Amino acid sequence: MVVGERKPFDEILKMLEGTKKIMVLGCGGCVTVCLTGGHDEVRVLSSQLRMARDKDGNPLEIIEKTVERQCDPEYVEEVANLVPEVDAVLSMACGAGVQYIAERYTATPVSPALNTTFVGGSKKEGYYVERCQTCGECKLYYTGGICPIARCSKSLLNGPCGGSTKGKCEIDPEVDCAWQLIIDRLKALNLMDRYEELMPINDWRTNRDGGPRKMVREDFQR
């Protein structure tokens, strides 16, 4: 899933300066799962905002809404009758959702309430870790199902650097060395011959470096 983290409250308040009525718009997708931008978080953030602005003698009226997914025009359309009523939309979706709102509602400013952090998963409740950097050319076959691009701090493709110590990365003793994990797994699977192959120089065109990407299912384009 796409993981997001709520922005600092003061930054959110600053983005809403000059507004009298806003919509706090949650997303029922990934950010609901990672407990940062769903229905419950919309309620909490809205209450915080009301209290802060009341305290300031500058009350803020808030419409609280959550749609199924903000990255889908069909669901974004659901708030079409409400958006014209507000000075701004505060989207609690990932960066994709925020942009879908901006694209659909061109007359209303939209602000992000979250920092979109990474594509990953949960380790336990409320604890999320990065797993994929969406490079567009999956190499997990060669690396035992552990991604060196997303999980090695230097995205090295041919093995660990000289800073790998006792299974940890040189940047932080809390961070696992991706290559230690890869080697351990290749060994366990008796696939160490895959390590000996030279990984060719990467073609980053499939990554963001090739410009904005798209994926089109031709069979749906009728």
Added chain:
Amino acid sequence: MSAELKTDSRLEKILKSGQFAVTGECGPPRGADPEVVRNKCKLLKDNADAFNITDNQTSVVRMSSISSSVIMMQEGLEPVMQMVCRDRNRIAMQSDILGGAALGVKNMLCLSGDHQKFGDHPQAKNVFDLDSIQLIHTVRNMRDNGKFLGGDEIKGVPKLFIGAAENPFADPFEIRVPRLAKKVAAGVEFIQTQCIFNVKKFAEWMKGVVDRGLHEKVFILGGVTPFKSFGMASYMAKKVPGMDVPDELLKRMKETPKEKQAEEGITIAVEIIKQLREMKGISGVHIMAIEWEEKVGEIAQKAGLLPRPKV
């Protein structure tokens, strides 16, 4: 190993003539004053065959490796231009390889580079378009096939003797010989190792290297760093990732009176060099006297490595 010379490098000539090579290291200054490099060169001259010029080591901004290399050549020393993958993409790297060679650089060391977290610009975007092994392949392809990575022909190929580093003490240990094999397959011609303090563990790695016959395909120079003090030894043991300082060396430094610690550090370095010279597959030493360039000569002298051969 073919004895045929591929470049005009003095280091290559010494290694291929079977003589025990010595390399040193020179860290460029954090400013634009060329005199700092010149002064270091005066301390280093004739004490080794070639000298690495670091490339923004520990991710701290310094004068560039290429320009410092040129200043070094003006002083009559042979540089080994280091290049890390952290700061440049393949376009900039190939451009700087051509530029370095055009300015007279004859040796190059291909490195991944320390993560920028350790430096003075932890906010920087890192590049790592290539990794160090792919950089080796890139330089080799440019020199021997006369081709850019994109496939176009190079008019005037860069004649560089190609080196890389290897850290036998980093984990996982069992991957360290295969990783060297990958560097050899990519086309590396000489290796400078991480600082060796744990000679026993290094010997274990070298045995793996020799068993695989890699010492016949690449020249291996053992890395040696003198401790300036117990404080430095203890810092290297505890704070520097991938460094292996055995307790008995720490104890030896600790038990030496403060005013004698520098001397003891040099004695240890000389002992390590002597042990390395006895080891099968070792073609030379790389003396890294960190911000202590004036001691390289003394260490080389005491280890019986001076005078350096004229080639």
